[in-house]
Amino acid sequence: MRRYRVQPILDAATLExxxxxxxxxxxxxxxxEAEMIKVDVAALEYAVGLLERTGLRIHCNMEYSTLVxxxxxxxxxxxxxxxxxxxxxxxIFEKSEVHTWIAEAATKIRSRGGSIAMDxxxxxxxxxxxxxTLRPDIIKVENRDALAEIRNAxxxxxxxAERIExxxxxxxxxxxxxxxxxxxWCDRQAPAHARYQETEISLVAAALE
Numbered sequence: 001m002r003r004y005r006v007q008p009i010l011d012a013a014t015l016e017x018x019x020x021x022x023x024x025x026x027x028x029x030x031x032x033e034a035e036m037i038k039v040d041v042a043a044l045e046y047a048v049g050l051l052e053r054t055g056l057r058i059h060c061n062m063e064y065s066t067l068v069x070x071x072x073x074x075x076x077x078x079x080x081x082x083x084x085x086x087x088x089x090x091x092i093f094e095k096s097e098v099h100t101w102i103a104e105a106a107t108k109i110r111s112r113g114g115s116i117a118m119d120x121x122x123x124x125x126x127x128x129x130x131x132x133t134l135r136p137d138i139i140k141v142e143n144r145d146a147l148a149e150i151r152n153a154x155x156x157x158x159x160x161a162e163r164i165e166x167x168x169x170x171x172x173x174x175x176x177x178x179x180x181x182x183x184x185w186c187d188r189q190a191p192a193h194a195r196y197q198e199t200e201i202s203l204v205a206a207a208l209e
Contacts, residue, residue: 004023021058022043044082056081059085068102068105118138144172147176148176162182
């Protein structure tokens with residue numbers, strides 16, 4: 001049975017916990033598409049359980065190939081509060097029809113009340129084109145130096161700044177337009193907040209069942 005861990009996402013201004021991201025606690029074999037489909041579906045089931053227990057927005061990473069190959073399995077598990085984070089794989093976009101397939105799958109996820117996030121976004125031509133096609137509900141940016149440029153390119157779309165490792169990083173991300181933040185520093189801040197303490201109790205209860 002695969003194990004997962006969760007990472008908090010904080011409001012950049014108040015530092016309150018606004019969401020959780022489901023992360024695999026074990027190694028992943030990205031070259032094995034069939035295995036990654038199993039991992040993605042299991043992670044989504046875990047995310048739904050977290051949503052029901054905590055009431056927080058829950059993010060779940062997913063390969064583009066999973067979204068395209070087994071859309072029914074994914075769609076059946078989607079509900080309001082679930083955010084599918086699409087992990088970028090540049091090699092997948094050699095054929096333009098792939099963009100259309102993914103956009104269609106994203107539309108079906110939204111029809112079930114779910115949301116779409118693009119992960120590790122950088123200000124490249126390819127990603128700008130994909131943003132136009134997918135119209136993500138959330139943008140995640142790992143490179144803080146690119147935050148301002150991406151913010152200007154995706155006007156109005158909420159941005160989560162990742163790799164926040166210090167208080168200075170958090171403040172800079174907020175000033176550059178990030179609505180939420182995530183990273184090692186955020187992991188250390190979260191336990192101070194009552195809502196996250198309640199979440200931890202729920203997680204422990206789930207682990208004991």
